Amino acid sequence: MEPNDTTPTPNRVPLDKCGLARALALIGDRWTLLILREAFYGVRRFEEMRADIGAPRTVLSERLASLVESGLMEREPYQERGQRTRFEYRLTAQGADLLPALVALMQWGDRHLGDGEPPLDLRHAECGASVRAALVCEHGHILSHPRELRR
Amino acid sequence: MEPNDTTPTPNRVPLDKCGLARALALIGDRWTLLILREAFYGVRRFEEMRADIGAPRTVLSERLASLVESGLMEREPYQERGQRTRFEYRLTAQGADLLPALVALMQWGDRHLGDGEPPLDLRHAECGASVRAALVCEHGHILSHPRELRR
């Protein structure tokens, strides 16, 4: 958005109907998206997540439970040889559907807060081209500026 | 992600290099993205934001200051007739660049936590087609599943 354009009065969505507000109620804290990052990396174990992101156990435990409760992750038993049954956490389809949001935030951070090359260069498995989160319309146009958005 | 696919060991980005972690340090709390939502709506005034999102004044004040400090928003003087000079807040280009992330979260919330129609149907100003946040590769393919992502 240009610093000086006069934005018309918009039709704002009240918070109790707003998808963003609802999403933030579930994942809008300092740890949950990092936990989901781990899940997208394929990390499923409590201790491994904890080692990666450094969240206090209490917080990790509480967040995983609430992610399970709200249907973004599933808690599944697993057993390694010589070990008793334990539990691991996996994304559900609903959780996996957050990937574009997560990538969008990550790439924003890489662009604006990074030093040098982005540490993760995502690519399309089928054609090898690099991938970014973007706004696209049904006709396949990519919007490169908020101004191109209506309503 | 399928519940049962075996994900290979991924190359994880350490938190201190991770764009997501850095982004969350700035905007990863329960209010900041709502404040940015207001900014995208075109709302610039403290009291108007407060009325919309219901944040305590203390929090709104502190968050706006930190958004300004980190370069996502600018604090600009303005004057209405018959009123003294006051200040308003606007997105910088850096802040505006968060739009895809914000839309991605909002649409996820609308899809998975909404009741009925999404309250906000964004459209491409030029062609009128509806717009969504997605992962796209340089060749213009839209990724519809995390599996299509490599690295």
Add this chain to the structure above:
DNA sequence: ATCCTGAGTCCAATTTATGGACTCAGGATG
């Protein structure tokens, strides 16, 4: 019987959030 390990819980100290009362500046009003 004891050790080990992943996955937690418990707890006290600190930090952050909340909402209501209060402040402050300066133009308008009388």
Add this chain to the structure above:
DNA sequence: CATCCTGAGTCCATAAATTGGACTCAGGAT
């Protein structure tokens, strides 16, 4: 001039969340 009004805050006490460290617990291995 004295007072009112308004947007944009600050102050404060209470409540909630976060932190890191110590502790627990289950069950297979030794």
